Amino acid sequence: MTQVRPMRADxxxxxxxLLKVAAEAFAEHGEGASLDDIAKRAGVGSGTLYRHFPxxxxxxxxxxxxxxEGFARRADELAEELPPGEALAEWLYExxxxxxxxxGLKTLLGSAVADASDAVLTVCGTHVRGAATRLVEAARAExxxxxxxxxxxxxxxxxxxxxxxxxxxxxxxxxRRYLSLLTEGLRA
Amino acid sequence: MTQVRPMRADxxxxxxxLLKVAAEAFAEHGEGASLDDIAKRAGVGSGTLYRHFPxxxxxxxxxxxxxxEGFARRADELAEELPPGEALAEWLYExxxxxxxxxGLKTLLGSAVADASDAVLTVCGTHVRGAATRLVEAARAExxxxxxxxxxxxxxxxxxxxxxxxxxxxxxxxxRRYLSLLTEGLRA
DNA sequence: ACCTGAACACCGTTCAAGT
DNA sequence: ACCTGAACACCGTTCAAGT
Numbered sequence: 001m002t003q004v005r006p007m008r009a010d011x012x013x014x015x016x017x018l019l020k021v022a023a024e025a026f027a028e029h030g031e032g033a034s035l036d037d038i039a040k041r042a043g044v045g046s047g048t049l050y051r052h053f054p055x056x057x058x059x060x061x062x063x064x065x066x067x068x069e070g071f072a073r074r075a076d077e078l079a080e081e082l083p084p085g086e087a088l089a090e091w092l093y094e095x096x097x098x099x100x101x102x103x104g105l106k107t108l109l110g111s112a113v114a115d116a117s118d119a120v121l122t123v124c125g126t127h128v129r130g131a132a133t134r135l136v137e138a139a140r141a142e143x144x145x146x147x148x149x150x151x152x153x154x155x156x157x158x159x160x161x162x163x164x165x166x167x168x169x170x171x172x173x174x175x176r177r178y179l180s181l182l183t184e185g186l187r188a
Numbered sequence: 189m190t191q192v193r194p195m196r197a198d199x200x201x202x203x204x205x206l207l208k209v210a211a212e213a214f215a216e217h218g219e220g221a222s223l224d225d226i227a228k229r230a231g232v233g234s235g236t237l238y239r240h241f242p243x244x245x246x247x248x249x250x251x252x253x254x255x256x257e258g259f260a261r262r263a264d265e266l267a268e269e270l271p272p273g274e275a276l277a278e279w280l281y282e283x284x285x286x287x288x289x290x291x292g293l294k295t296l297l298g299s300a301v302a303d304a305s306d307a308v309l310t311v312c313g314t315h316v317r318g319a320a321t322r323l324v325e326a327a328r329a330e331x332x333x334x335x336x337x338x339x340x341x342x343x344x345x346x347x348x349x350x351x352x353x354x355x356x357x358x359x360x361x362x363x364r365r366y367l368s369l370l371t372e373g374l375r376a
Numbered sequence: 377a378c379c380t381g382a383a384c385a386c387c388g389t390t391c392a393a394g395t
Numbered sequence: 396a397c398c399t400g401a402a403c404a405c406c407g408t409t410c411a412a413g414t
Contacts, residue, residue: 007397014397014398034387046400050390144375153366156355159355163348163351167347182369183374185370187334236378388404391401
């Protein structure tokens with residue numbers, strides 16, 4: 001799971017600088033940010049970047065894992081403050097807003113809830129799925145959420161809501177609107 | 189609107205070959221298909237591609253405008269065959285399935301329903317928005333659709349459903365499931 | 377009027393050489 | 396053990412030269 005041998009001092013320094021610069025670059029340019037640029041701005045050779053993070057996905061995940069953990073913690077906060085149904089609704093709203101505001105996070109959360117029959121479940125996937133499951137179970141027990149809706153379905157639909165909101169202005173009001181339509185349904 | 193002067197014979201031939209090859213390439217590799225490759229496969233210089241289609245978006249739209257018109261015609265067929273509510277539901281289903289099956293179409297339809305305060309409305313946008321409006325008005329009049337839902341909102345949500353279904357297996361069953369959740373709502 | 381394709385800029389990825 | 400940066404492959408875009 002974790003490093004057996006500690007990193008050499010220079011390696012550790014490079015690793016951390018890369019993470020910091022990568023988070024900024026992804027936030028600024030989205031998930032397609034230039035890797036070469038990230039390496040340059042971190043003051044390391046491009047090979048060093050690839051040594052630490054073999055794929056773009058690996059770097060993206062490492063750069064944003066803190067934020068995703070933040071969402072998971074926030075779920076438990078909300079569960080203590082609000083009735084289950086409201087806690088779930090508010091959490092989904094905050095998750096969508098965060099996803100749309102921090103560029104690069106959308107792809108990461110998308111792959112975290114993608115059908116991963118082949119790939120191993122990512123760290124981010126574990127966090128976000130766990131949080132959703134806790135909120136969903138409470139809301140189901142309370143009787144405010146359809147019993148047949150799975151946590152993963154809710155996360156995928158939330159990802160879809162973000163996509164829909166992006167086609168509008170991408171602001172919080174669009175997200176509220178589309179989440180509300182999803183919750184209430186489209187029937188007259 | 190249309191060409192005033194007809195194209196020179198060789199220009200017209202190149203134009204048509206580019207469209208044909210582009211449709212194949214986008215279907216195969218998605219919207220990111222190599223433009224250089226398209227030019228080569230069509231047997232023209234890369235400059236010729238840019239002359240006819242200044243942006244990737246322009247080529248994408250030209251290559252798929254037929255299909256989008258097909259969706260618009262299909263809306264009117266369904267409106268004749270089924271009650272308004274069912275016609276709308278079936279059309280959205282077919283639209284989503286088509287969007288997911290033909291790679292490259294998703295981006296095109298996305299930008300067709302994007303908030304276009306700055307850009308001019310595209311041809312595809314006009315078609316698809318018109319079709320949705322006709323179906324929505326009928327369903328509203330029938331009383332099976334919430335009166336406050338705009339056609340453009342429905343199209344954006346459908347785009348979101350496609351995104352959600354892609355995170356699952358991307359098959360027709362996922363689309364049916366997510367469209368159903370959207371229609372019925374999430375409440376117990 | 378239209379086409380060609382070389383030229384340029386940019387990016388991802390690998391790997392030989394270095395410490 | 397780790398780093399560097401040149402080298403290679405690939406792609407988008409422009410534009411001078413050609414018909």
